[in-house]
Amino acid sequence: MSGGLVWASCGPKEIANSLVGLTCNKRNSSGRSQKRFSGISFEKGASSFSSAVVAEPPRSSEERVYEVVLKQAALIKERKRVTKIYQDLVKDVDYTNIGDLLNAAYDRCGEVCAEYAKTFYLGTKLMTPERRKAIWAIYVWCRRTDELVDGPNASHITPTALDRWEERLTDVFAGHPYDMYDAALSHTVSKYPIDIQPFKDMIEGMRMDLRKSRYNNFDELYLYCYYVAGTVGLMSVPVMGIAPKSKAPIESIYSGALALGIANQLTNILRDVGEDAARGRVYLPQDELAQAGLSDEDIFRGKVTDKWKKFMKGQIKRARKFFDEAEKGVSELNSASRWPVSASSLLYRQILDAIEANDYDNFTKRAYVGKVKKLLLLPAAYGGTLLGPQKLTNMVRI
Numbered sequence: 001m002s003g004g005l006v007w008a009s010c011g012p013k014e015i016a017n018s019l020v021g022l023t024c025n026k027r028n029s030s031g032r033s034q035k036r037f038s039g040i041s042f043e044k045g046a047s048s049f050s051s052a053v054v055a056e057p058p059r060s061s062e063e064r065v066y067e068v069v070l071k072q073a074a075l076i077k078e079r080k081r082v083t084k085i086y087q088d089l090v091k092d093v094d095y096t097n098i099g100d101l102l103n104a105a106y107d108r109c110g111e112v113c114a115e116y117a118k119t120f121y122l123g124t125k126l127m128t129p130e131r132r133k134a135i136w137a138i139y140v141w142c143r144r145t146d147e148l149v150d151g152p153n154a155s156h157i158t159p160t161a162l163d164r165w166e167e168r169l170t171d172v173f174a175g176h177p178y179d180m181y182d183a184a185l186s187h188t189v190s191k192y193p194i195d196i197q198p199f200k201d202m203i204e205g206m207r208m209d210l211r212k213s214r215y216n217n218f219d220e221l222y223l224y225c226y227y228v229a230g231t232v233g234l235m236s237v238p239v240m241g242i243a244p245k246s247k248a249p250i251e252s253i254y255s256g257a258l259a260l261g262i263a264n265q266l267t268n269i270l271r272d273v274g275e276d277a278a279r280g281r282v283y284l285p286q287d288e289l290a291q292a293g294l295s296d297e298d299i300f301r302g303k304v305t306d307k308w309k310k311f312m313k314g315q316i317k318r319a320r321k322f323f324d325e326a327e328k329g330v331s332e333l334n335s336a337s338r339w340p341v342s343a344s345s346l347l348y349r350q351i352l353d354a355i356e357a358n359d360y361d362n363f364t365k366r367a368y369v370g371k372v373k374k375l376l377l378l379p380a381a382y383g384g385t386l387l388g389p390q391k392l393t394n395m396v397r398i
Helices: 003-008 012-022 049-055 061-077 079-090 099-116 118-124 129-150 159-173 180-191 197-211 218-240 250-271 273-278 286-291 296-301 306-330 335-357 371-387 389-397
Strands: none
Touching (some): 061 218, 099 129, 129 180, 159 180, 218 250, 286 296
8 A cells, every 4th residue: 555545545534424423422323332443554565664673773773764754755746646536535525514623623733832832833823824733733743642751641651552542543544533633633644645654653752762761872862863853844844845846856855854853852852961861861872972981970960071061062063964954955845834944943053052152051051042032033034935044044143
């Protein structure tokens, strides 16, 4: 089953039935609970990302992740053919009874986004209404997934719970949502060529958080960053859209989105060193720490030394390289999406600047960008869509 056909098979007909089901008691005529799982397998005929990791250990994480990038790009290339199939599927769907429910579902996703990601939400307001709602739906699913291991009930989460969450995800892609948030995502993935693999890989990142708190080298850390953040870029590109006149290979645009997710996560890691240490976690390459003459104990002591400063300079330099790589993809996005993505990139770059301004003390000081500076960066980000992101970055840093 091709990725394009998988997308087309999860259409509004199934969502319409499921949305109606959300308003009733979900029981059939015999009084028994309806079976929620459709039995559709999205991995049949194709190796899952996780199994590929086990089967081919000699390859680097970056090479393995790039296979996922190629798969996502292939969906965009098939878009015209798939769109026609999709239109044939939904031409007789009656939206009269589900339109209000869908709007309410999307509105609720927007409220969650506004409450928990104010800067991100502000950026989405710059998008077209349809794209904005779709991004809200994706954000809420990602947040709910992250909350499983980082939320108030994280201590009770087991691998089995994550397995159930993945089964639920499969239902959502099959057009069988469980609640309003699921309904918004199910509708979104039916409208855009979004593949399930990045979503499943994000869940794999949550599994990794349950069993792993150290990373031997950057290859291991890169894979983790892909799972928990790079996946978001791959989920979002189909919604953001590609500029009609873009001549760049689709794979390079997806690679740019992936790089932005990696850059953002590396920035999060560098910003939160102290907070993570308090939880007994060290998200830094162990071999590079050793090469710098540092150990976990140095991090737990939280003392800024010359060795630490030198180490941090190297880590910040790497994160900025990923931001630079991401900018190549941002410039190829649809004009209606460039501004918020550019704003996100600029804001996260500023966190790296703030770490430097704090003299590399990310043990006791939290690097952040103030509200005034955030607002000032929005027009600067818009300028980046006109001048080109690299020129703008240089201007902002000057």
